[in-house]
Amino acid sequence: MKRTKIKELFLNKQNFDQKKVEIYGWVRNNRAQAQFGFLNVNDGSYFDSLQVVYNDKINNFSDISKFRVGVSVYIVGVVKLTPELKQPLELHATKVVLLGDCPEGYPIQPKRHTREFLREVAHLRPRTNLFSAIFRIRSVAAYAIHTYFQERGYVYVHTPLITCADCEGSDQMFKITTLNYNKLPYDKEGKVDFTKDLFGKQAFITGSGQLHGETFAMAFADIYTFGPTFRTENSNTKTHANEFWMIEPEMAFCDLNGLMDIEEEMLKYVVQFVMDRCLKEIDFCDQFVEKGLKNKLNKLLNSNFVRITHHDVIDILKKAKKNWEFEPDYNEDIAKEHEKYITEYFNGPVFITDWPKTIKAYYMKLNDDNKTVAAVDLVVPEAGELMGGSQREENLEKLLARMEEFHINKQEINWYLDTRRYGGCVHSGFGMGFERLIMYLTGVENIRDVIPYPRTPKNCEF
Amino acid sequence: MKRTKIKELFLNKQNFDQKKVEIYGWVRNNRAQAQFGFLNVNDGSYFDSLQVVYNDKINNFSDISKFRVGVSVYIVGVVKLTPELKQPLELHATKVVLLGDCPEGYPIQPKRHTREFLREVAHLRPRTNLFSAIFRIRSVAAYAIHTYFQERGYVYVHTPLITCADCEGSDQMFKITTLNYNKLPYDKEGKVDFTKDLFGKQAFITGSGQLHGETFAMAFADIYTFGPTFRTENSNTKTHANEFWMIEPEMAFCDLNGLMDIEEEMLKYVVQFVMDRCLKEIDFCDQFVEKGLKNKLNKLLNSNFVRITHHDVIDILKKAKKNWEFEPDYNEDIAKEHEKYITEYFNGPVFITDWPKTIKAYYMKLNDDNKTVAAVDLVVPEAGELMGGSQREENLEKLLARMEEFHINKQEINWYLDTRRYGGCVHSGFGMGFERLIMYLTGVENIRDVIPYPRTPKNCEF
Numbered sequence: 020m021k022r023t024k025i026k027e028l029f030l031n032k033q034n035f036d037q038k039k040v041e042i043y044g045w046v047r048n049n050r051a052q053a054q055f056g057f058l059n060v061n062d063g064s065y066f067d068s069l070q071v072v073y074n075d076k077i078n079n080f081s082d083i084s085k086f087r088v089g090v091s092v093y094i095v096g097v098v099k100l101t102p103e104l105k106q107p108l109e110l111h112a113t114k115v116v117l118l119g120d121c122p123e124g125y126p127i128q129p130k131r132h133t134r135e136f137l138r139e140v141a142h143l144r145p146r147t148n149l150f151s152a153i154f155r156i157r158s159v160a161a162y163a164i165h166t167y168f169q170e171r172g173y174v175y176v177h178t179p180l181i182t183c184a185d186c187e188g189s190d191q192m193f194k195i196t197t198l199n200y201n202k203l204p205y206d207k208e209g210k211v212d213f214t215k216d217l218f219g220k221q222a223f224i225t226g227s228g229q230l231h232g233e234t235f236a237m238a239f240a241d242i243y244t245f246g247p248t249f250r251t252e253n254s255n256t257k258t259h260a261n262e263f264w265m266i267e268p269e270m271a272f273c274d275l276n277g278l279m280d281i282e283e284e285m286l287k288y289v290v291q292f293v294m295d296r297c298l299k300e301i302d303f304c305d306q307f308v309e310k311g312l313k314n315k316l317n318k319l320l321n322s323n324f325v326r327i328t329h330h331d332v333i334d335i336l337k338k339a340k341k342n343w344e345f346e347p348d349y350n351e352d353i354a355k356e357h358e359k360y361i362t363e364y365f366n367g368p369v370f371i372t373d374w375p376k377t378i379k380a381y382y383m384k385l386n387d388d389n390k391t392v393a394a395v396d397l398v399v400p401e402a403g404e405l406m407g408g409s410q411r412e413e414n415l416e417k418l419l420a421r422m423e424e425f426h427i428n429k430q431e432i433n434w435y436l437d438t439r440r441y442g443g444c445v446h447s448g449f450g451m452g453f454e455r456l457i458m459y460l461t462g463v464e465n466i467r468d469v470i471p472y473p474r475t476p477k478n479c480e481f
Numbered sequence: 482m483k484r485t486k487i488k489e490l491f492l493n494k495q496n497f498d499q500k501k502v503e504i505y506g507w508v509r510n511n512r513a514q515a516q517f518g519f520l521n522v523n524d525g526s527y528f529d530s531l532q533v534v535y536n537d538k539i540n541n542f543s544d545i546s547k548f549r550v551g552v553s554v555y556i557v558g559v560v561k562l563t564p565e566l567k568q569p570l571e572l573h574a575t576k577v578v579l580l581g582d583c584p585e586g587y588p589i590q591p592k593r594h595t596r597e598f599l600r601e602v603a604h605l606r607p608r609t610n611l612f613s614a615i616f617r618i619r620s621v622a623a624y625a626i627h628t629y630f631q632e633r634g635y636v637y638v639h640t641p642l643i644t645c646a647d648c649e650g651s652d653q654m655f656k657i658t659t660l661n662y663n664k665l666p667y668d669k670e671g672k673v674d675f676t677k678d679l680f681g682k683q684a685f686i687t688g689s690g691q692l693h694g695e696t697f698a699m700a701f702a703d704i705y706t707f708g709p710t711f712r713t714e715n716s717n718t719k720t721h722a723n724e725f726w727m728i729e730p731e732m733a734f735c736d737l738n739g740l741m742d743i744e745e746e747m748l749k750y751v752v753q754f755v756m757d758r759c760l761k762e763i764d765f766c767d768q769f770v771e772k773g774l775k776n777k778l779n780k781l782l783n784s785n786f787v788r789i790t791h792h793d794v795i796d797i798l799k800k801a802k803k804n805w806e807f808e809p810d811y812n813e814d815i816a817k818e819h820e821k822y823i824t825e826y827f828n829g830p831v832f833i834t835d836w837p838k839t840i841k842a843y844y845m846k847l848n849d850d851n852k853t854v855a856a857v858d859l860v861v862p863e864a865g866e867l868m869g870g871s872q873r874e875e876n877l878e879k880l881l882a883r884m885e886e887f888h889i890n891k892q893e894i895n896w897y898l899d900t901r902r903y904g905g906c907v908h909s910g911f912g913m914g915f916e917r918l919i920m921y922l923t924g925v926e927n928i929r930d931v932i933p934y935p936r937t938p939k940n941c942e943f
Contacts (some may be wrong), residue, residue, distance in 0.1 A: 026634060030868060044906045062702050064634055090904050092870060150700075172526055173772075177623075178934065186730070211663060218938070219939045221662075231934060239607065240526060249642075251679060262642060277744075439581075441584075444505070478680065479644070481896050
């Protein structure tokens, strides 16, 4: 096998002109005429398919003309550049071999399928143009994130997914066990006896690696996590899934302003990286998913992100004198409609800082006003919140007081508190939901369409 | 804050000579004399610590001389190159500020700690030389893997961790639930009623992404996964953990020989990548963890991996006439002692191919002899098995027959079988346990020391 990938043909076409090559791939379309025909062959290496011309000089011509969509093939042929045609090159076949057949009822046909239908055949949908684009962008974006952090010396930390620390509240975490549900052991009080379980206690799969990440930031200064996370939310919206991937960087000796610098630089880096490497895919999404996608992304690259406090955002919202569904309030979160207004007001991405302490997490740094915390949400036009982060409370006494207010069990995360006991320092971190980024990069509106096999309530197929 | 990272000082020392810089970091050691002293400061950016010289011209000299190990500091000083000394440069401090104190009882002191003790303070151990080396190597190795595959056009696929397909046998998978264990709903037959659970049925967290990966290989041809996996094994050995990371590449139009080419090229690429970027860390491991580590790695880079069938390996083992603990057998797996013998026999890495079908998985391609499958294990000197893979059975009838033999539920993975129904083709894949690779790269012998927060039976701390 001396396979040439179709991507090579497209990217180095001059080198292949009039050359004989061997390709392997899947037939996306077959237009057979009396004495010749065209196969569109895709081998997964490139977004575009290769046009293969075959004619009746090939001895199995009549078989080839009956090849159905979806079959896998081996083809020998000569490359011909076709600058006069829509496609830049064609392959003139001298040999076409059927490798794997495909029956009549094959669900992926060369026509428009609804995304709802394609979710039901999630194992086949990467064979369509749309999902070929989405999942390649997903892959390249993941690599962009790794490259951004690795080139800057960050240490990638695999924080544990299994945890026994019930620090987020067990309602929000999946419980895991090796016990047999139908023969559960019970203790004297009639409760399930988890001392008999594999870990000797109740275990969960986690929704965040932040606390573990902070312990590593106290050694390496700059670290990031990138892994799957889980939430049990029984929520059937376009933006919620029970399993998703998250990036959580954590930086020692970095304050809120330093944090925003990193968030802005990273986001622009990832957008540019994907636009440079997924030209065809972004073009396709611009044309068929979100009109104006490329403009949106280019505008982001050329904008300076605004930095404004939550208080000042509420001021602007109140002055707007609009009929809000949710009235803007200095002590409350801001709603989708507010995010939309404020990004339009500034005509670009906005960092909203210094949030009321009552609506943010206990580990965020309390500001001197004693009312707000040094938290920051990044909201961007069209997509809303993309990242959330904060400077962390490095003062042990203040942190303990906040944990008290939030009824956090101190004993269970005593190890975490050591980060404040032993050489603590100013540090900051943020979290970015990876799927939200992919939705932003592709224009796709439903999280179910950016995850290979999405898990949502009552839906764990495949 | 105009922080200079210590790594920059070491790598570009000529540019910094006689320059004033500001650094942030943690004190690893403080040797105070009457009129001057030395702080070893590490900021996590570099393996080596920076030697900081301070003297009694600094107004808080007496405070500085009492700084304990572990405190975080801010230091202004002038860089002086010291080619005559052990370290290439020093920082002559003009200002030293204590940022975060550290009490007497700080567990990480500048002396040798046992690895067993350090496991008990897993949240602090990255602050030691050993774990600083291990976890940076882990991070760089992860990036090496991504870089290898991305540069070659592979698509990184996030296969799902939550699954309802019980294809590995539920004894080997953790069960997950959102139900309250102490108020479980029961059906009419008295069994737990999972229709009331979040997904409407019993769900698990998975031990492999291979089957899902194969579906994407049928679209993109070349894909890889890299994510956490879980096993419930109640096994307390040096090489087993219940949570670990795995890489599972899958390639369409690739046979067993092509697979071995990729495995060999990838492994050499990763070893070279890490050796190029973690000089200090590899040196440290060579000196303090595994004497001869660098020789071992260099030898791997310069070797051609042997390819030999399982049958021929057994021949060699039988001829060896050694007193085996386990007698070599043509129908059986090979034991650790056999792996050791065979890598010594060939003085290098060995691909062992074509294994008895009875001891390998159902999805591996049945050879024409009807007795063996096109599987391959890579065994390397000192470490044993590093990767396992196979050509996959692409013939639907043969695959179904094998599933029958192994009592695999066909209905549950009917979607997987579609890869053979719709344009199936020759394809191959392998799995590599990431921790095993890190143990190989560092010489560390216990898996608990290469995972940030290891999970093993009865051990789910932090």
